[in-house]
Amino acid sequence: MARVSVEYKDHVAHVTLTRGDKMNALDDAMIKAIIAAGQEVAASNARAVVISGEGKSFCAGLDVASFAAFAGRDVETWLSERTFHDANEVQEVAMVWRRVPVPVIASLHGAVYGGGLQLALGADVRIAHPDTRMSVMEMKWGLIPDMGGMVLLPKLMRTDTLRMLTYTNRPIPAPQAENWGLITMLEDDPLAAARGLAAEIAEKSPSAIRAAKRLIDVAERADRGQVLLEESAEQLKLIGKPEQMEVIAAQMQGRKPVFK
Structure with missing residues (x-):
């Protein structure tokens, strides 16, 4: 089953996470599909990009069922090798969108946790529903954010706030996330707002x-x-x-x- 769809309309690339029944959680196939979508869009003539997720959440982070599969591979090689420019494979989930040469707008709703948050951080702009919840989730599993989060988060928020969120993995509501710099704006229909912004950008030079x-x-x-x-x-x-x-x-x- 396809994990990500890419459609083009009026010079805008619409990238949709299509694993809605699993809250678009990241397994190996999803990771590869997101990167492939970013590479496709980067090579296209799109003038702007909208990323969104089907179902109840944008992306709830790593698929817990995939822990065993990830642990069973050569983790040292997987994480240490720079297979995508300056990034490894999991870091490229976020960083590929920074490599896309045109603006990327993320439409957020539901849970935006862990790897899902880091994916969203790869976008230039994040528009969220007021009920969205965000979390630097990795500490819950005894891990640290390692999907580009520590490149992107310090540019958006104060270090004390970043430290608290990282140490506690505490979910925060969208209004607080906006105040702390994680969200660009709140909208009752974030996808419509993201598409409207992308259309506006696509009219520029x-x-x-x-x-x-x-x-x-x-x-x-x-x-x-x-x-x-x-x-x-x-x-x-x-x-x-x-x-x-x-x-x-x-x-x-x-x-x-x-x-x-």
């Missing part, structure tokens, strides 16, 4: 959107001098080029820009 995502990625990890250089380098790729000229013409003529 594709080259400028991609440049912005590259630049923000550099700004999150580089020193001031490098960021200033990258600002200039990215801008030089845009100024006076056909897409930018179309944006200007559309503004002057009071119409929406049209991109190939």
Whole structure:
């Protein structure tokens, strides 16, 4: 049974976790399907991406039934080898969406726990239903977050809050998660809001959107001098080029820009 579906409409890639009967929990097949979906979308002409989950929850984390299967493999090799650029396979579940060159918007509902939370963190924007609950769940199983969470979480929240959530695996309601930086916005219909935002982004200059995502990625990890250089380098790729000229013409003529 397919774990993930990918559909394209109006320049937006719609990625759906389709294991709703298991709260989209992560087993080996789900991990591989999420990564494959990210790679497919990254190679496509999509201008924005929406990730959502079928059923009662976006993703409730690791499938407990898979613990034995995971433990039975060569764990040291599996976790230590950098099989996806700078990441191992489980880390790529989140990090593949940071490698997608266009904005990724996650629509969240129900349980967003453990690996599911880290998957959501891979998105550029997280829109959640007010009843969503989130948890850095790994301590419940005597583990630590190791699916990219410690790359992404410290950029979003204070260290004391991050430490408390990691040490306790305490679930928190969506309004608190929004206050602490884990959620971008709350919406009663997060999927509709995510699709609306993706449609809005898809109308912008594709080259400028991609440049912005590259630049923000550099700004999150580089020193001031490098960021200033990258600002200039990215801008030089845009100024006076056909897409930018179309944006200007559309503004002057009071119409929406049209991109190939």
